[in-house]
Amino acid sequence: MNGEQEQAILAVHVRGLDGMCVGCHAWWSRLTPYPCWQVDWATSRKARTITARFLGGVR
Structure with missing residues (x-):
């Protein structure tokens, strides 16, 4: 999964x-x-991706 898929879901499901x-x-x-x-x-x-980046788990 990538961020684009989450963004597409959030754009359509309003x-x-x-x-x-x-x-x-x-x-x-x-x-x-x-x-x-x-x-x-x-x-x-x-939220999981943002938290991982903040804590240094994803580069």
């Missing part, structure tokens, strides 16, 4: 006016409350 995930509704016709599991996954991966 909160709609009704509080549902726009990406889930557009791609799979699911009415999923925001944040969906894709957003949870992408934000945790992004």
Whole structure:
């Protein structure tokens, strides 16, 4: 996985006016409350990468 994949997920899976995930509704016709599991996954991966860089684990 790379940062581009997480960014793509976060760009598409946004909160709609009704509080549902726009990406889930557009791609799979699911009415999923925001944040969906894709957003949870992408934000945790992004946080993990930032923490590793801060602590010196990733160069």
